[in-house]
Amino acid sequence: MGSENKEQADALVGELRRQAAGRLTVFIGAAPGVGKTYAMLARARELHRQGVDVLIAIVETHGRGETQAMADGLPQLPRKKVEYQDRLLDEMDLDGLLARKPAIALVDELAHRNAPGSRHERRWQDVEELLDAGIDVYTTVNIQHLESLNDVVHQITGIRVSETVPDSVFERLRDIRLVDLPARELIERLNQGKVYLPEQATQALQAFFSPSNLTALRELAMQTVAEHVDADLREKRTARGLAGMVIQRHVLIAIDGKGQSEYLVRAGARIAERRGAPWSVVSVDTGHSADAALHAEDLEHAASQRHSMAYVEQQRQIEIDKAFALARSLGGETEMIHNTDITQALLDAAALRGARAIVIGRTRERPIARIFNRTLTQQLLQRGARYELTIVSTPQVRQRARRLHDLAGERLAKGELSLILLATLGAVAAAAVAERFVGLEDLSTVFLIAVLLVASRTRMAAAVITAILCFLAYDFLFIEPRYTFLISAQRGVATVLLFMAAALIAGRLASRLRMQVISLRAANTHATVIQNLARQLSKAADLGQVISASSSVLQSSLNAQAWLRINGESGPSAVESEFTEKDLVAADWSEQHGQASGRYTDTLANSSWWFLPIRADQDTLGVVGLRFPPGMGRLSFEQRRLAESMTEDIGQAALRARLVSELEVARVAGETERLRSALLSSVSHDLRSPLSSMIGAADSLARYGKDMSSEDRLSLLETIRVEGERLDRYIQNLLDMTRLGQDGLTLSRDWIGVDELIGSASRRLQRYEPTVKVENDIDPEIGLIHVHPALIEQAIFNVMENAAKFSPPGEPIRVQAQAAEGNTVRIDISDRGPGIPAHERRRIFDMFYSVERGDRGKQGTGLGLTIVQGIVGAHMGAVEALPGPQGQGTSIRLTLPRGEQPGKEV
Secondary structure, eight states: OOHHHHHHHHHHHHHHHHHHSOOEEEEEESSTTSSHHHHHHHHHHHHHHTTOOEEEEEOOOTTOHHHHHHHTTSOBOOOEEEEETTEEEEEOOHHHHHHHOOSEEEEOOTTOBOOTTSSBSBHHHHHHHHHHTTOEEEEEEEGGGBGGGHHHHHHHHSOOOOOOBOGGGGGGEEEEEEEOOOHHHHHHHHHTTSSSOHHHHHHHHHTTTOHHHHHHHHHHHHHHHHHHHHHHHHHHHHHTTOOOOOOOOEEEEEEOSSSOHHHHHHHHHHHHHHHTOOEEEEEEEOSHHHHHHHHHHHTTTOHHHHHHHHHHHHHHHHHHHHHHHHHHHTTOEEEEEEOSOHHHHHHHHHHHHTEEEEEEEEOOOOHHHHHTTOSHHHHHHHHOTTSEEEEEEOSSOOOHHHHHHHHTSSOOOHHHHHHHHHHHHHHHHHHHHIIIIIOOOOOHHHHHHHHHHHHHHSOHHHHHHHHHHHHHHHHHHHSSSTTSSOOOSHHHHHHHHHHHHHHHHHHHHHHHHHHHHHHHHHHHHHHHHHHHHHHHHHTOOSHHHHHHHHHHHHHHHHTSEEEEEETTEEEOHHHHTTOOHHHHHHHHHHHHHTSOEETTSSBSTTSSSEEEEEEETTEEEEEEEEEOOTTOOSOOHHHHHHHHHHHHHHHHHHHHHHHHHHHHHHHHHHHHHHHHHHHHHHIIIIIHHHHHHHHHHHHHHHHHGGGSOHHHHHHHHHHHHHHHHHHHHHHHHHHHHHHHHTTOOOOOOEEEEHHHHHHHHHHHHHHHOTTOOEEEEEOTTOOEEEEOHHHHHHHHHHHHHHHHHHSOTTOOEEEEEEEETTTEEEEEEEOOSSOOOGGGTTGGGSTTGGGTSSTTTTSSOSOHHHHHHHHHHHTTOEEEEEEOGGGOSEEEEEEEEOOSOTTSOO
């Protein structure tokens, strides 16, 4: 598919998705008091008169009489009381609104923060849930509440707005309406007390509501509305396949977590929005965080160092996490990249996404790096010539002291300083010993080893400091003239300069190699956990095993309690018993809406569990809950990514288990249909034959009975009786098979002789087949057996009847009974027919097999031997098909347990 067709398809899909869900209409203004709520209510009254189902979910009039008058007469939803700190607060009744489900809901103040204990932290999250439920929403918002404009508004007004709305909410716009009022008229309304109370109005005029601020905010509001109108027009034209709208390519924003990440995300999002381009935020992990953790483990005695380094890395990770969360709320993508080469990592990320622009921040001065063209900006300009590079400067001016701190990288911990001093002093001592006792003249190698030692255990900044100290010590103590920094000979100058260069290069290489090892170790840990999960899930045969294996791996890998619920099945039950009502509500919400909730989120955050939806393709199959130790702070990006990756794999395994289950159900249904078809085929033939004979004989008696002799009449009556008994046997076989298949067979055991069972079956067979001969060979010492007499007689009869069908005329059926090993009795019933091939002998006990093939041909329903197997199996016996005596015919062997002897407890 070409790029143009793909863009059109994406636009069509987006348009269809927006039409399938509720649509959002936003009344936006530059400042409070311009009349947004009034305009929304006026539009609602007009729709109400037209018969549209309009409902006021929540509207804040702030005591304005004309606004209240506009709200009167419109249906209103009662507000919900929320208790907080011994006070009752009024909030929107979200559940009541979802149950009422009007065509249009009026939800004022989109940026409002809900009372603690509400389902969502912010009202815009409530609005998203309403839109997902198919309810159209009319809402109001001021321009300063847009998340991407937060920094711009702060620069204009000097006020930082805390209640913000992510720009991604505006992706669901049906309409955006600018409610505008000139700055002079708004100030007049403020003076008249129509916006705030008089004392509040005075403060507002001195701060936010200055003429210059209002003018700038009006311009910003109009620009924002125009951008959204342009974006909507561009998408609609693209969906219709119209040309003329060139959409810019991807914008890549790079952050480093060192004091300006959120500002950079907002600035980059605005750049991408103006271009109508998708965007993403990336951060490159060069291994510093892992290096700090590993170094802290190596130097266990340096507790202060570990705490200091851990704090620095934790703050950096927290900043990156916040920036990533902000980016996702604004509609961007996020990724953490592991690579020691930041420049190459950014260029690879840009190429992967088809980006044309890279946005980076200018955070610090690096004079030395600038001289050698080693700054990130210079490297990107040299190696990424085809990219547009945008450098965004932070609004804060860094002090000179901060520059020195940045030049050194991160502040050195006490443990690192101790290692630097110990390595330098150790090198000095080793060089002195080597010079005096070994006679070593070139001592630079000793100091070089010290630099390598520090570089292999710390960061590059520490290695550079060590190299400088070793350089000074080498020059001061071992280069003539000694105890001065003067160098008398050119050879000495060359020696110390070469040492300095070698120390810096070696330190850089050692530090870089270590960072690569640490980065690979972190990536390997992630891959190992995912591989272990995949291995455990591959062994899971059903959904229960998937849940058990997943919860076990999640607990061991994330050091957290884990609970899963997939397709209604949950576990472990011990963990579920600890759930509170808030936990269950959060779990249900995540599964229903396919979004995370609980701890570490803004939705139902009062729960101590973090719930993630288990998704496969576009379906939500269930939810996984994770509870980390109470004292644990924010999750790192790596922990979040690992948990989300494991949840995705669990979703695929659950989907696979469900598909296997569905295939098994389909297979059973197919087998059932095959058996049903075979039964109908058998019934249509084998039951019709005796019925036809009986009907024909009865019809002959009815028509010609008076003219027949008594012998003819008796012959026809005998035909009716024989065929009726034959039909009765077929029906009895079907009933017995039904009882066996439904586990409804009840054994009423009694003691009976084997000769009695065989004799009764023989006499019964000869009534049906008078020409059949039966030869009995019964051991007189065989005694009694403890069985259900009627059932065992039926089994013996079925085998004898089957043998009679295939014995040649005049050839007898041979029945032999004798005692066998293990307190059992063996009954062999043999015929002299054509026999059964070895590979077919197991199949003759299959239901309806005679319909297809076998030594029984097509002379019965194919249930006789199947019933025999069921009856003998119910007695804990066995039945098998063997070659006949002397290799001729077939022998069916029944092996039955004898049971306890009479007189003993049974």
